[in-house]
Amino acid sequence: MADKHAAKSKGKEKDGDPAAAFxxxxxxxxxxxxxxxxxxxxxxxxxKATGIMLDTYLSASAPFRENLxxxxxxxxxxxxxxxxxxxxxxxxxxxxxxxxxxxxxxxLDHIEKLVTKRASAARRRKPAPAAPPVPEEAS
Amino acid sequence: xxxxxxxxxxxxxxxxxxxxxxxxxxxxxxxxQTPKQLVWTLNKAKLYRYVPVVPREKRHRVPLLLVFALMNxxxxxxxxxxxxxxxxxxxxxxxxxxxxxxxxxxxxxHLKFDDYTLEYMPRAIRKMKAxxxxxxxxxxxxxxxxILATVYSALRPENGLRNLILLTAPLDFSHKQDIxxxxxxxxxxxxxxxxxxxxxxxxxxxxxxxxxxxxxxxxYVLNYLKLWDNLSNxxxxxxxxxxxxxxxxxxxxxxxxxxxxxxxLYRNDRLMRGEWIVxxxxxxxxxxxxxxxxxxxxxxxxxxxCQSESILSKVSSKDKELFRVSGGHIGIMAGxxxxxxxxxxxxxxxxxxxx
Numbered sequence: 001m002a003d004k005h006a007a008k009s010k011g012k013e014k015d016g017d018p019a020a021a022f023x024x025x026x027x028x029x030x031x032x033x034x035x036x037x038x039x040x041x042x043x044x045x046x047x048k049a050t051g052i053m054l055d056t057y058l059s060a061s062a063p064f065r066e067n068l069x070x071x072x073x074x075x076x077x078x079x080x081x082x083x084x085x086x087x088x089x090x091x092x093x094x095x096x097x098x099x100x101x102x103x104x105x106x107x108l109d110h111i112e113k114l115v116t117k118r119a120s121a122a123r124r125r126k127p128a129p130a131a132p133p134v135p136e137e138a139s
Numbered sequence: 140x141x142x143x144x145x146x147x148x149x150x151x152x153x154x155x156x157x158x159x160x161x162x163x164x165x166x167x168x169x170x171x172q173t174p175k176q177l178v179w180t181l182n183k184a185k186l187y188r189y190v191p192v193v194p195r196e197k198r199h200r201v202p203l204l205l206v207f208a209l210m211n212x213x214x215x216x217x218x219x220x221x222x223x224x225x226x227x228x229x230x231x232x233x234x235x236x237x238x239x240x241x242x243x244x245x246x247x248x249h250l251k252f253d254d255y256t257l258e259y260m261p262r263a264i265r266k267m268k269a270x271x272x273x274x275x276x277x278x279x280x281x282x283x284x285x286i287l288a289t290v291y292s293a294l295r296p297e298n299g300l301r302n303l304i305l306l307t308a309p310l311d312f313s314h315k316q317d318i319x320x321x322x323x324x325x326x327x328x329x330x331x332x333x334x335x336x337x338x339x340x341x342x343x344x345x346x347x348x349x350x351x352x353x354x355x356x357x358x359y360v361l362n363y364l365k366l367w368d369n370l371s372n373x374x375x376x377x378x379x380x381x382x383x384x385x386x387x388x389x390x391x392x393x394x395x396x397x398x399x400x401x402x403x404l405y406r407n408d409r410l411m412r413g414e415w416i417v418x419x420x421x422x423x424x425x426x427x428x429x430x431x432x433x434x435x436x437x438x439x440x441x442x443x444x445c446q447s448e449s450i451l452s453k454v455s456s457k458d459k460e461l462f463r464v465s466g467g468h469i470g471i472m473a474g475x476x477x478x479x480x481x482x483x484x485x486x487x488x489x490x491x492x493x494x
Contacts, residue, residue, distance in 0.1 A: 023368075030356060030360065030361060030364070033356050034354065034356035034357055034361065037354075037355045037356045038353070038354055038355075038356075038440075041319060041352055041353060041355065042319045042322065043322075044322060044325075046323075047322045047323045047325060047328045047329075048327075048328050050323065050328070051323075051327075051328030051329050051330075052328075054329070054334070055330060055333070058330075058333050058334065058337050061337070062337065065337065084245060087245075087246070088245055088246040089246075091244065091246035092246055095181070095182045095246075098180075098181055098182060099181065099258065099262070102179075102181060102262050103262075106262075106265055106266070106269070109269055
């Protein structure tokens with residue numbers, strides 16, 4: 001992307017754009033910066049540094065997070081209200097029900113197709129029966 | 140010294156540019172406009188069927204299912220009218236379906252590749268086959284979607300899959316020196332269980348940061364500079380806005396799937412080594428017999444080409460092709476040149492095999 005950017009600027013310079021010289025310098029610098037950064041993030045040192053930062057954040061925030069969760073669960077219990085865990089369990093059960101319904105739906109579709117197929121095959125085999133005689137009206 | 144009027148004009152012009160720039164960065168573009176119907180749902184997953192525009196007798200007989208990554212919205216395949224792979228394929232006469240995984244909630248943190256490939260995909264495919272009235276189907280997987288498509292194809296090869304298209308598929312994790320993500324998630328530096336214990340699902344923002352950090356200057360500086368330099372070009376601005384709308388619309392990745400991605404794939408390369416066990420079944424790539432097209436982006440920094448090449452030697456498919464496109468991970472399908480190179484090649488390959 002940086003290369004393309006620099007190439008575009010060079011094109012504009014040829015067209016006599018007064019700011020082209022500035023843009024060429026800018027893009028050349030950005031291009032070099034981009035390549036340096038790509039190389040920098042691709043090192044073990046970068047991976048280690050980000051790993052340490054993430055780990056520090058997680059370790060520092062864990063006690064707060066755990067305590068907040070405990071307090072929240074206790075408060076919800078006191079108020080006789082469902083907790084996140086209750087909702088999660090309910091949602092998982094609903095997904096299982098959904099899957100069973102989906103399977104039932106597919107089976108019904110299959111049965112319907114078979115019945116329709118058989119009925120149309122039977123209709124093709126037999127000519128339609130003649131209409132039954134109309135009984136005489138009782139006097 | 141400049142005249143006050145000239146200075147005022149220049150200041151006004153600058154203010155106008157800043158307003159346009161801010162508007163482009165902060166407003167969302169209208170995206171995913173190709174008409175579609177929702178035909179199936181399960182939990183957060185949705186299966187859409189795009190409304191055909193070609194009469195039935197002229198359409199390709201074999202339907203095509205698009206499977207996108209778990210942590211991005213799939214509408215990058217249908218970004219905006221005139222620049223949409225979906226629109227292009229519908230116009231070419233395909234009965235087209237899109238599997239949208241949706242956004243996992245806290246209740247989905249245990250979802251794994253096992254669930255996606257053996258619970259969700261078979262059911263979505265069953266529905267698609269019923270609607271299309273076809274036992275055969277084609278499948279296109281992109282990025283993590285390509286992992287899902289590959290695993291499904293290996294585990295259920297008898298289920299009617301005729302054509303498999305893999306776009307920028309991260310399947311081979313053996314070249315660790317060439318894969319930046321592999322370095323970042325190395326077990327010496329990244330404690331995946333500690334992260335997941337804190338967040339449940341891997342937040343979309345963290346994944347987005349990871350993807351952008353691979354090319355920090357390009358993504359955090361040059362991307363905006365490109366917009367600034369082209370503010371007077373409405374076409375470029377529209378394209379930029381559409382892409383920015385997609386890039387900033389992040390989806391979390393289910394914790395279970397993220398853990399598998401890190402431990403089983405990035406760290407231990409279990410798929411390519413034939414050691415990946417998905418719900419008790421070993422994923423054996425040699426069981427894939429479908430016609431295979433693998434598309435590789437030569438300048439892909441997210442999935443370097445070395446990750447997608449070796450699949451061809453592992454499958455049993457007799458009809459297989461590797462297609463290299465110059466461009467990046469997203470650019471090959473959603474960039475300005477996609478409609479000239481990638482889409483026609485895919486359509487041409489698939490068309491011959493969809494009768």
